[in-house]
Amino acid sequence: MDKKLTPAVKIEKIHKSFGQLHALNGIDLTIEQGEFFGLLGPNGAGKSTLINILAGLLKPTQGKVAIMGHDVVDNYQAARMSLGVVPQELVFDPFFNVREMLRFQAGYFGRGRENDAWVDEVIENLGLTDKAQTNMRKLSGGMKRRALIAQALVHKPPVIVLDEPTAGVDVELRQMLWAFIKKLNNDGHTIILTTHYLEEAETLCERVAMMKQGKIVALDTTSNLLSKLPGKNLRLTLGQASLPSTLLPMLKNGENGIFTLALTELNQIEFALSELRKANISVQDMQLIEADLEDVFMSLVGEKAGGEKSDVQIHLGDA
């Protein structure tokens, strides 16, 4: 078989229960080599659980996962060689400095001194050069996050999984990180990303899966998902005035006198403007915006990606 045909990640019928809690409920997903893939979903959807199963940190209750064709249970050594995971939790080893820790990490994967140049390249690309000799304990939160990302890359894995790598990091690192990750993607590495910043996913990911309560509710290319949603958004700046009640059913959000209305058809603009005129409200500014991934997410998942609605419903047992 042609090696290029082996999927980077093949997930088949994965279920995971924690006692009564059915955290993953039959996940099937194939990610091809070289993809930049987004795994989205509200808090508690099961993204990290799925990633931990890929990484061998959790055992699935049912189902199979293969990384680059290697089963994560039966052939775990080859599977883990092929995988680099940035965990969501900010963990670190307090005994060592950044460079020592990265060299140890590479060593765990069987890499020797020949790998040191790559370690230094990772350090540089993540803006850690100044901190390379600093003990992990003394790094700021964002710097610890960088080191955590670096740790996943030291053995040059063909498949890289980043579980919310940009949580709590500044704009500079985000840009630096995405430039580096894009470069790795161009070099052929497969990237799997979870994030709650949907603009990030929209610009970076070619394909996304949206998860909700342990299931995949949408799986398509980012552009298909966006085009499936015919609507556009109308953003109105009304100053002090409030929105006429007839327009409330269309309201997506409104704050500081700026209201965003979701349109399913363009002639709704006419309607909106006439209602405003009737109510004697003058429009200070008006914009027509394409629907974004946030809208797709809202329509599929029924809540905001940022997890404002934090008490996510949980599917309990088989009842």
Next chain:
Amino acid sequence: MNLIDNLISPQWRGTYTLFKKELFRFWRVAFQTVASPVLTSLLYLLIFSHVLENHVQVYKDVPYKAFLIPGLIMMSLLQNAFANSSSSLVQSKIMGSIVFVLLTPISYAQFFIAFLAAAIIRGFLVGFSIYFVAIWFVDLSIVHPLWIFVFALLGSALLGTFGIIAGIWSDKFDQMAAFQNFVIMPLTFLSGVFYSIHSLPPFWQAVSKFNPFFYMIDGFRYGFFGQSDISPWLSFVVVLSFLLGLAWLALKMLKSGYKLRA
């Protein structure tokens, strides 16, 4: 270390790196992990030998001071082998940094070997340090060096393995400390570090024979004086059996992913 790096086959480089990291981990805090147990043992030596010197004669021709040293060395060696693997595991579990090892191709058996080897080295380092300091003060013979080595190795391996089990099982430092305070301390103190079990009433002599620490210390002391409460061969068999039993349990826990991979 560069030379060793190149000699080791890639499949074992991960194990060797983990071992090396475990060594650095305690060496970075050597004051606490090596110097402090050495000092404690020397204080024991100073106080007990002064207080008991003229009251206790365990073996003929062996002054009490000399009798005491092998027991103290073994006691510290055992405690430190245990402390190394257990505290490293509990700490990395609490910090979460254990995932860095769990994400790698290092197998459960290799994981065991790396932690065990580091525990043995820490035990030996503390044991040797006490020996080298103690011989400045006391004349100490060595009759059978090989037995000394064998019992030091088996003892540190046994306690290193026990430390791995305790480290995997414990979720908090208190739980690990409970192993130390309620299992290891009583068993070492009741094993004949400070006395020969022949000086005990028959009932307590019989009880001592169920204590694996008694065999480790008695066999180890045989290497120094050529005299012991029981045959070193018997001690060897008992200690080895305990080691194999605990190693089997530790490997079983690691293989199943107990408390490490849910």
